[in-house]
Amino acid sequence: MRSRFAYRVRFIAFLIIAVAVVLLIRLYFLQVVHGKEYRLKAESQYVKQSSNQIDRGTIYFTQRDGSLISAATLNSGYTIALNPTLIQNPEKTYGSLAAALPSIDKASFLEKTAKKEDTYEEIARKVSDQTGQDIAALNIPGVQTLRERWRFYPGNSLAAHTIGFLGYGGDGKTLTGQYGLERSYETALTREGGGLYLNFFADLFTNIRTQFFSDDASAGADLVTSIEPSTQQFLEGILDRYGTAWNPKIAGGIIMDPKTGAVIAMASRPTFDLNNFKDADANDFADPLVQRVYEFGSTMKAITMAAGIDSGTVTPTTQYNDTGCITVDTAKICNYDHKARGVVPMQEVLNQSLNLGVSFIATKMGNQAFTDYFKRFGIAEETGIDLPSEATPLVSNLESPRQVEHDTAAFGQGIALTPIAMTRALATLANHGVVPGPHVGVELRYGGGITKKL
Numbered sequence: 001m002r003s004r005f006a007y008r009v010r011f012i013a014f015l016i017i018a019v020a021v022v023l024l025i026r027l028y029f030l031q032v033v034h035g036k037e038y039r040l041k042a043e044s045q046y047v048k049q050s051s052n053q054i055d056r057g058t059i060y061f062t063q064r065d066g067s068l069i070s071a072a073t074l075n076s077g078y079t080i081a082l083n084p085t086l087i088q089n090p091e092k093t094y095g096s097l098a099a100a101l102p103s104i105d106k107a108s109f110l111e112k113t114a115k116k117e118d119t120y121e122e123i124a125r126k127v128s129d130q131t132g133q134d135i136a137a138l139n140i141p142g143v144q145t146l147r148e149r150w151r152f153y154p155g156n157s158l159a160a161h162t163i164g165f166l167g168y169g170g171d172g173k174t175l176t177g178q179y180g181l182e183r184s185y186e187t188a189l190t191r192e193g194g195g196l197y198l199n200f201f202a203d204l205f206t207n208i209r210t211q212f213f214s215d216d217a218s219a220g221a222d223l224v225t226s227i228e229p230s231t232q233q234f235l236e237g238i239l240d241r242y243g244t245a246w247n248p249k250i251a252g253g254i255i256m257d258p259k260t261g262a263v264i265a266m267a268s269r270p271t272f273d274l275n276n277f278k279d280a281d282a283n284d285f286a287d288p289l290v291q292r293v294y295e296f297g298s299t300m301k302a303i304t305m306a307a308g309i310d311s312g313t314v315t316p317t318t319q320y321n322d323t324g325c326i327t328v329d330t331a332k333i334c335n336y337d338h339k340a341r342g343v344v345p346m347q348e349v350l351n352q353s354l355n356l357g358v359s360f361i362a363t364k365m366g367n368q369a370f371t372d373y374f375k376r377f378g379i380a381e382e383t384g385i386d387l388p389s390e391a392t393p394l395v396s397n398l399e400s401p402r403q404v405e406h407d408t409a410a411f412g413q414g415i416a417l418t419p420i421a422m423t424r425a426l427a428t429l430a431n432h433g434v435v436p437g438p439h440v441g442v443e444l445r446y447g448g449g450i451t452k453k454l
Contacts, residue, residue: 078132
């Protein structure tokens with residue numbers, strides 16, 4: 001009898017503990033994982049919802065002290081709409097509304113109220129909370145205040161090409177990331193509206209599965225980047241001053257940690273305001289540091305010299321006779337000023353940026369060895385950076401049997417690659433010959449404290 005009683009006590013205790021655990025887990029998902037969503041749902045009980053509703057993870061810059069600052073977030077306010085079928089006196093309605101929202105154009109307002117066959121006409125978007133609440137309090141017949149959320153970029157044009165923006169896709173109906181990180185991490189950043197379940201156990205166990213067992217956990221993560229905002233501002237300030245002084249058609253710069261490949265700052269000109277991209281030239285949206293290739297000229301000489309030294313082809317004391325110009329495969333190659341230097345050591349090749357010096361190295365290395373070294377620097381392939389539409393290097397000249405193609409490639413002519421690929425190759429020199437993997441994303445932060453390193 002006692003054993004049966006003890007068994008019953010244990011069974012009841014087990015049930016109590018199990019129910020307590022289930023309730024705790026339920027509260028965790030209600031308050032932590034889906035707290036924001038339920039708050040928005042509660043708000044919708046007393047404020048009508050606009051169709052302009054988005055829910056998306058935040059993109060963060062990382063400051064020097066490790067703290068985060070928003071690069072892309074959500075702002076909330078109101079859409080003001082009309083139901084023309086309910087407006088009896090348009091002039092009076094306009095007068096009442098204009099008192100709270102003076103920016104409304106009267107002609108446009110009257111035109112929309114005349115559409116008696118319509119039940120919905122928007123007259124203002126992204127209205128502030130206070131103004132929206134003031135209009136709602138007026139309780140004007142036929143005027144609707146609809147809760148709205150939109151993407152907001154606190155830095156305006158800061159790191160515009162890297163961050164990208166949220167815009168309508170090809171169908172003109174769906175808001176998706178169009179450029180930069182917004183596009184690369186579209187799936188991770190997007191929060192689906194179906195995250196709130198009516199059934200208790202469906203909610204509980206579906207969330208457990210998604211949070212702990214799915215490959216991508218649940219969509220709707222916040223993205224932490226390696227971009228350091230003060231360094232980014234410094235770089236963009238330099239580009240602006242350079243643009244004022246020289247008025248280049250295009251300019252850009254990249255600051256990258258050579259050991260980790262983390263991009264600390266990345267910018268190009270011309271740029272645009274992420275909050276007003278509709279006013280920008282669409283040709284400026286593509287990131288020229290990732291999506292376009294260039295001949296890098298003398299910048300390539302450091303790579304050629306490193307290849308020559310590492311292969312044992314030359315040493316710092318190696319000399320050659322610089323004649324100013326030479327003929328290779330019937331093609332003439334010259335220094336930038338066509339002047340001869342005589343007997344020159346390798347250090348002077350870099351000091352004076354001598355084309356004939358690196359041509360000498362390429363010829364002495366031999367075509368195959370030279371090509372192999374360039375490929376080991378990653379020059380012949382995409383970097384795989386987590387930004388969209390990376391351009392493929394144009395380096396087919398390295399496969400040519402002609403010596404002239406390799407000699408000109410040695411000083412960066414006849415081959416073209418992206419600025420991020422060139423940055424990676426140069427970073428290899430500072431990373432003891434190890435090619436880093438360029439990246440901007442650092443980690444994804446999901447609800448409930450779950451993170452995923454990138």
